[in-house]
Amino acid sequence: MSRTEPRGTGFIPVSPPTLADVAERAGVSRQTVSNAVNNPDLLRPDTLERVREAIDEMGYSPNRAARNLRTRSSQLIGLRVLPAQEGTANAMMDRFVHTLVGTSAEAGYHVLLFAGDNDDPVGGYDHLLRATAVDAFVVTDTYLGNPQAAWLSEQRAPFVAFGRPWDQPHATHPWVDVDGAAGTRLAAEHLIEKGHTRIAWIGWRKDSPIGEDRRAGWLGAMRDAGLATTGLASRVEDTVQSGAEAAAVLLDESAPTAFVCASDTLAMGVLHTLWIRQLAPGRDIAVVGFDDSQVAQVFPVGLTSVRQPLEDVAVAIVRALETLLGHLPPPAQGVLLTPTLAIRESS
Amino acid sequence: MSRTEPRGTGFIPVSPPTLADVAERAGVSRQTVSNAVNNPDLLRPDTLERVREAIDEMGYSPNRAARNLRTRSSQLIGLRVLPAQEGTANAMMDRFVHTLVGTSAEAGYHVLLFAGDNDDPVGGYDHLLRATAVDAFVVTDTYLGNPQAAWLSEQRAPFVAFGRPWDQPHATHPWVDVDGAAGTRLAAEHLIEKGHTRIAWIGWRKDSPIGEDRRAGWLGAMRDAGLATTGLASRVEDTVQSGAEAAAVLLDESAPTAFVCASDTLAMGVLHTLWIRQLAPGRDIAVVGFDDSQVAQVFPVGLTSVRQPLEDVAVAIVRALETLLGHLPPPAQGVLLTPTLAIRESS
DNA sequence: ATCCCGGATTGGAACGATCAAGGAGCCAGC
DNA sequence: GCTGGCTCCTTGATCGTTCCAATCCGGGAT
Numbered sequence: 001m002s003r004t005e006p007r008g009t010g011f012i013p014v015s016p017p018t019l020a021d022v023a024e025r026a027g028v029s030r031q032t033v034s035n036a037v038n039n040p041d042l043l044r045p046d047t048l049e050r051v052r053e054a055i056d057e058m059g060y061s062p063n064r065a066a067r068n069l070r071t072r073s074s075q076l077i078g079l080r081v082l083p084a085q086e087g088t089a090n091a092m093m094d095r096f097v098h099t100l101v102g103t104s105a106e107a108g109y110h111v112l113l114f115a116g117d118n119d120d121p122v123g124g125y126d127h128l129l130r131a132t133a134v135d136a137f138v139v140t141d142t143y144l145g146n147p148q149a150a151w152l153s154e155q156r157a158p159f160v161a162f163g164r165p166w167d168q169p170h171a172t173h174p175w176v177d178v179d180g181a182a183g184t185r186l187a188a189e190h191l192i193e194k195g196h197t198r199i200a201w202i203g204w205r206k207d208s209p210i211g212e213d214r215r216a217g218w219l220g221a222m223r224d225a226g227l228a229t230t231g232l233a234s235r236v237e238d239t240v241q242s243g244a245e246a247a248a249v250l251l252d253e254s255a256p257t258a259f260v261c262a263s264d265t266l267a268m269g270v271l272h273t274l275w276i277r278q279l280a281p282g283r284d285i286a287v288v289g290f291d292d293s294q295v296a297q298v299f300p301v302g303l304t305s306v307r308q309p310l311e312d313v314a315v316a317i318v319r320a321l322e323t324l325l326g327h328l329p330p331p332a333q334g335v336l337l338t339p340t341l342a343i344r345e346s347s
Numbered sequence: 348m349s350r351t352e353p354r355g356t357g358f359i360p361v362s363p364p365t366l367a368d369v370a371e372r373a374g375v376s377r378q379t380v381s382n383a384v385n386n387p388d389l390l391r392p393d394t395l396e397r398v399r400e401a402i403d404e405m406g407y408s409p410n411r412a413a414r415n416l417r418t419r420s421s422q423l424i425g426l427r428v429l430p431a432q433e434g435t436a437n438a439m440m441d442r443f444v445h446t447l448v449g450t451s452a453e454a455g456y457h458v459l460l461f462a463g464d465n466d467d468p469v470g471g472y473d474h475l476l477r478a479t480a481v482d483a484f485v486v487t488d489t490y491l492g493n494p495q496a497a498w499l500s501e502q503r504a505p506f507v508a509f510g511r512p513w514d515q516p517h518a519t520h521p522w523v524d525v526d527g528a529a530g531t532r533l534a535a536e537h538l539i540e541k542g543h544t545r546i547a548w549i550g551w552r553k554d555s556p557i558g559e560d561r562r563a564g565w566l567g568a569m570r571d572a573g574l575a576t577t578g579l580a581s582r583v584e585d586t587v588q589s590g591a592e593a594a595a596v597l598l599d600e601s602a603p604t605a606f607v608c609a610s611d612t613l614a615m616g617v618l619h620t621l622w623i624r625q626l627a628p629g630r631d632i633a634v635v636g637f638d639d640s641q642v643a644q645v646f647p648v649g650l651t652s653v654r655q656p657l658e659d660v661a662v663a664i665v666r667a668l669e670t671l672l673g674h675l676p677p678p679a680q681g682v683l684l685t686p687t688l689a690i691r692e693s694s
Numbered sequence: 695a696t697c698c699c700g701g702a703t704t705g706g707a708a709c710g711a712t713c714a715a716g717g718a719g720c721c722a723g724c
Numbered sequence: 725g726c727t728g729g730c731t732c733c734t735t736g737a738t739c740g741t742t743c744c745a746a747t748c749c750g751g752g753a754t
Contacts, residue, residue, distance in 0.1 A: 016478075016479065019740065019742095030704090030742090031742080032703060044701090044702065062740080063416070063479055065421065068709095069416050069708095070740080071743095074412065081445055083445070094440070094441060097428065101428050101462050111461075112460075113458040115452040131363075132411060294640070294641060295646075299646075366711060378733075382732095389731090389732075409710085409711065410709085411711095414712075416710080417712045696753105697752105698751105698753080700749105700750105701748105703748070704748085707743085708741100709741090712737105713736105714737085717733085718731105718734090722727105722730105723729105
């Protein structure tokens, strides 16, 4: 039908077989082949068998564009990638993306990456949406107080957020997040169990809701154990340098025996200070980081770190997307997952 | 035309405007609107203006599926993601993917991620290809001696490889790669310039062509400088542990004053051994890694490391794809880019 | 023998864009 | 006044699939 012949010097690639081609070969109509693919139950077993043989022999796969056009869906999930920020633990996203791709595939979806632009936070979303190029979005940068979630809700675009709508308590979109407070509580309780009583906190500046959440976990564990916290907390920028300085100050002024940090980056700073002062991590002073980044794993003195269940997050997000796109009743609006503690030599 | 009305309790999302909708509004035909979008030169300025107004007012974007169906192209580039391998420096890929997405966007393409399966290396490619779901592929795992490149060539599928066809010297597909030998040569020459004469090599086992390539760079620089290399090279697994052990052996047997490593992972092992022996990296013994991974950057004693120009690689790949898909004459078959050296305290 | 029923199968239409021709309208030239 | 060549725009067909309604067919009830 639409085969192509050799022409000129080279060969033009043979265009793939269509429904009509398969139908002709199997001696049935187009619609029957379509049913064989999408609703096998409708066919008599012998017909189904015959059609399937033809499909296999010809190596037929439904043309995506045609199917998308007719069904008004693309089987694609959009994921915005932010401008690369060297240094910080965005490598963590790798784990998440991997599982997202895998789980999406099982659900029949592919992941479409598109470039993000900080000056125009909804531009990419808008284009893809209006072109009906994706069925839904996974939004990962809700924490910045970005307008994406609100905007997408307004557009009635299906999406699931990785991250709670901190600054929009009345948002109704589905989201999945990791309970940071539970993670730092885990870290603090682990240290308390090891006999530490003076456990310091090094976290982010007060304007970060995530940072305050993590801080709250440490604080809660300390209070529950009846331990003092005054003079033991510090809020700084998320850099190695800041972590090192904060650790130095805390050691001088409050003599803690352990540190819980809001990030592995800060924990690296603490380790740096310990190294300078000839203090052995894990023996003299315990340190716990957050994110279980590559650094924590490869560092010569393995760094104990709170590990986010990113694989579970990805799975939960895909589940939420499935119900969303299946037009099923909206399930639980938010899912909060509990992190684990990857214990290594530093504690 | 295809607007939808409120129904039942909730609102059904309004379907986006079509070409016909815009045409009606602007008082022209469908084709004229299509031309306004794709071939503005064909329209009279005043008509173009009128159509553009209508497009803006209605917020029209061409339906991707319809366009794809008619033009037989999807404007998508497929990228296979491998099963996540914790620990190693796959985070490096992050930088690459970011630039790939950005550059592709400029060229009018999006990036489609699909899951890889080691048992069936071409399965994912095959599906997408037959369904005409992507226009081309970027293949990143050529180094494993995987059959993807050969298979895709055979299928006459457009693709560009990140990585030389080491084991297929007669392959004709376009590729982009980083000159690993040049990188290690850079590292060795940097150390020689610093006055080192006994520079050791810790690399991968002999069956890795990439490893042998990197080793050759070190070897070449040493020979050019007239320095001895016997007893100064070691080939091990790519783990921190192996790197540490190799460093210990080399220090005992050959007393090198500097190390060049095939990866940051191995370099971390060296640093570990130095730490145990109370040797200061950079002052007592110099160390250079490879990949400029996050670990190299965050480590308290900054690790000097060979940095691959991944951004340039991504750009070169997109350029190659563009010429490939524009059916222009195939350009240079292979592009070899030179890495740089990120110099830090460890050297 | 006829009628009806329900499962299996079919042909036409539609999704929304682009391609390939085919007009209007205008001006110059004979 | 007719033709020819432009420019600018329009009409019908088409890409490959799924939706929809209609048709076919064999078997049990009338």
